[in-house]
Amino acid sequence: MTDIPRRAVSRTAKLAALPLGFAGRTVLGMGKRVTGIASDVISAEIQQRTAEQLFSVLGQLKGGAMKFGQALSVFEAALPEDIAAPYRQALTKLQEAAPPLPVASVHKVLAEQLGPDWRERFAEFDDVPAAAASIGQVHRATWREADGTTRDVAVKIQYPGAGDALLADLKQLSRLGAMFRAIQPGLDIKPLLAELRERITEELDYELEAESQRAFAAAYADDPEIFIPPVVSSAPRVLVTGWVEGRPLADIIREGTEQERDEAGRLMATLHLSAPSRAGLLHADPHPGNFRMLADGRLGVIDFGAVARMPEGTPEPIGRIAGLALRGEAEAVVAGLREEGFVSTTEEIDAQAVLEFLQPVLAPIAEEEFRFTRAWLRAEATRLANPRSPAYQLSRQLNLPPSYLLIHRVTLGSIGVLCQLEAKAPYRAILARWLPGFAPTP
Template identity: 30%
Template sequence: MTEDRKGGKGSISSLKTRPLERNIAMTMLGLGAGGKIAAHSIANLFRDESTRERADRDFYKRQAEILADELGKLKGSVMKAGQMMSLYGQYFLPEEAVDVLSSLQDDTPPVAWHVVLPVLERGIGRDRLRELDVDEKPLAAASLGQAHRARRRRDGQELVIKIQYPGVADAIESDIRTLSRLLMMTRLAPKGLDLEPVFNEVREMLHREVDYETERHFTQTFAEKLRDDPRFVVPRVFGEYCSDRVLTTSFEHGNHVRDDAVQRLPQARRNALSAAFVEVFLKEFFRWHMVQSDPHFGNYRIRPDADGQDRIVLLDFGATRVFGRGFVESYADIVRGAIERDREAILRGGIDIGLMKAGFPKSVLDTFVQLCETIVEPFGDAAHMPERLRNDKGEYLWGASDLPMRAGRMAASNALSVHFKVPPREIVFLHRRLAGVFIMLATLHGELNARDMLLKYLKEE
């Protein structure tokens, strides 16, 4: 890997694409981890309890940093699986490891142009490629592919070409097997925990995300569904420049949500953007039963308008998940019950989708009910909102809220954590998206009570 001129991570000049190469790289990492584990365990024999706890935290962080760095170099499915471990891992990995693995979401080096160019040439053909001027410096780099800006010569149409890294689709099965062994060798996963369901889900997700034809379908589906809503922009697909490894769409300009141009918008306009973010999520889940489940800020752009008609650009539909009607209806029971303080409805929905079991201790069920009622705080009435989180209109102050931390402490500090280890996969991805909505509204410093909006969509179920 080269270094850029600022001393940061430069581009990767070659990829280990063969299973044997990738297995050797990760096996060497695992063997190195084994020696460090032995040394750490011996040192712990001579430490008191408080010193041992601090040493364990430092050790987990170092192990996770080594793992994250190697996964970032390998790219492909092991890196994406590492990202997923940061998502699932909140239920079973040390907090320090989750924090480090989360960095894989956006701190990854791009791949050199000569590595991805053959994929593009094979995907759309050299004749089609000659129609375009492609910027060899990537616009964005991810675990499974990277995006390059381009311009069509005949009409100046601005494009974005998403190119899949060579060999990643073929390496998924081998990568998953190796990574599962590696997690155990680095002692990041608890002994005795069955991670097979987690890796099965990661495997399925990876096969879905390297399927650019399905991503193309979802991009066009979202564009159609939001066609008449002026608040949203979905890129147009250019099929003549697409293949199973290449996806080309229109380039859609916009600002990052943290840019000054967005942060300085008047409160009313930021509230309108906040309401749009909430409503599109509610539409996705309750009406369309399909959710774009990867909500990091790179997948959204804000397009401020001089007339105040600001728009949200929605990008990257490769992580779209489809939910069955039964799951949506049961989840609606939980949400409806939480808003109305209906314990039986909450438990009925929780049991139906596998979050709870009827035979759990009453203390666990009580905590689950309390947790659900807490989570819907922004959607409740003013009487159930902390006074410090309401403005004089009774609207929820998303930017001032510490709700995620309060909910996390509640789940971790009682019997719920013993029984509620790794939730059903639908919940993991749905809550990932829901957390993204909360973070987006907090970043916009939205002031919004979304109760009526939520009730509107609940009535449709």
């Protein structure tokens, strides 16, 4: 057996083992508790052991498992605090941690992608990775320019076999839906996995990522609030960009002052809402590991492998329907939702019930300022995921059109980060500036 098949068998065995034993049974019970179906008391010890088993395996894996874990990690704020506490540390580890690639493998990839004289391109190269992504790892280095000057750079190197690993992991993860529902109540992982599969090819192409990053960098050149590092060099499996020196957003979440957390949240929202109109792209990977707070107050953004191409900007109906809902125009809201495919054109639906379903979700933009909190997100998760709630029953009549799936996921991910930050900001004003069609008042 060669090394590659042996590793594949090991990966499959680790993932396949997750649903077995007490951990799988416990998480199934926990999912019932979170959604209000049962009132079982789950001991802290079992919670801790379940978290350790689930996320230690995900954390050891590269490819799809780590990517999926990162996507889910932003939702830990939705869990009740007594359940969330044992998971928080394990989830956070997924955001910026993975086993490093051996040095020899790093050098082999660099030689293949940049040429046998790759060392001449660097004045210095640190063999110890500075960070890990889902399909690659990042090394700090000093790039040697053609004129003899140098600059600090980040060198992202793709894991060999990353594509096969992504496909294999996502196939295995599709079997673990019940376990992941403990992290996000009511979560159906199938659409998320389908979307991740569709984007594998794009994310594996670092030259395509370089193109996206250049578009972002041009759109935010000299911006006083958002910093996008320049692309220095690219190859299909190696990407060299300017180094971003800053405080990781995870640190701000964990120990930042209220003012620091509020400002980080404001900048995150500004990036999320402004990018489609400014760059024609949406940064589609909003986990904290992809953001830094710079010393000059700007938000540094890294990793542009996952983007949504939106050449015409954010779809106008999103802003228009949100404004209609804030103004209480129930019939117009339903008409807009029908036109976009959120509501069946043939099925009857209670317009006032739809308005009551949407208004709590729109609370962050109903007032001049709003503070996102874990408590607010937990309340919304419970309201929408509890089969006994009117909101849950109504949601069964609503659809999520495929064209809106990525926008929806990224928005939920961004909200999850804002709730981790517990950030207060004038979100309505940010929407009014950047969201086409949004008019909260007549």
